[in-house]
Amino acid sequence: MIESLRGTSARRLFTALAWVGLALTVLLAVVGQIDPDPYLDPFALTVSDYAVADRGGVTDAAMMTFGASALALLMALRNLPRGAIVLLGVFAAGMFVAAIAPTDPGTHLSGTGQLHRYASVVAFVALPLAGLLLTRRAPDLLGRAIGWVRGLVLATGVFMVAMLVSSTVGDRLLVGLAERLLLTTSVVLMAALVTRAGSPRWVRTRSPLA
Template sequence: MPGTRSSGLLALGGIALAAVLTVVGHLEVNDNLNPWSLTVSDFAVSDRGGVIDTAMAVLAAATLVLLPALRRAGAGRLAGALLVAWSAGLMAAAVVPTNEPGLPMDAAAYVHRYASVVAFLALPVAGWLLARRLGGRAAGWVRGLVLTSLVLAAAMVWSAYPGDRLLIGLAERLLILAEVALLAVVAGILVRREIGEVAVPRLRDHPHLTELAVPARQREVTPARGA
């Protein structure tokens, strides 16, 4: 389906642009910020409305571009809703800033934190559900990235609470890398039209194709007994 491939290509372009903007955002910040101990949000708040916030918005938009194509491919409503939750979480985190590093958290910082938590958890679950629609290596890659994301999310939670923020910046960046890679794999599958029902219409949606699915020898008319 041309529309499906176009959606996949557009999403891949958005993902690539978001990645470039994030790298630029890290290069342009104050040298006193440590990427190992500070989160991406800590970098973004030092440049409100800058390239990192823009990168989050672009990534959210790239995800939404995939939704119609995934629906056509037979993805369930729950997977679509989780992808919307991921996009909404990214947009909220981009619009509502966290607090400056070292300052006590205010209401906006809590909104930012829990919007990020929703996003980080929604995408892996959506990926696991989408993997059921894939075949071969594609499903394996998606499931592997889902499990990697969940392990890294657990490491980030440990660092944020009992770990006294030890290497929280590293854990978060690895988590983001795994989740963006997951999204890119899904988009790449749509480009290659490897989701089972993208290329093959569902018979229940096209009754006139049912006959074609029956082997020719079974469609032969059996002579009436005694004829």
């Protein structure tokens, strides 16, 4: 009984920390879009372009808090499928690396700029894959939120493809808009998972460790 109460208290604590991380992520991201230069075009420039104008500022901090919220989610949930644990860990690591490794203005990237880009790509591929894996391997854990998670995974994939097309063959047309939609759906997807972390169902149900 005591161990169960301790486990419940720890889960609630880390769930609360995940919510704090997400709230800070949203707040810092919004401030980061306004603070560096109000004349930057959010439709044409990516969040990383904004980070260049505010190196080490709120945009980088937002990436750190987003990664930290994923780690808090992992600490709150002890019965996730192993694949989901790995993918959420990869997402967190990608966010930390992207925040630490400086990017470059324009399209010509240095070594650290390439590291920033690929860390971001890996992170935002890993998060929806984690959500997709949970819908397939642990639907009982998601409960009524499973439909939302599926929809958010699909939306994230669509915006990811849109950003890829824009940045490769689309002459970066509306690349900033596509990325911001991708980031928004990613934050909402994480919020959906954190919401379920606060449900007793996560504790009562054992998921397949695969």
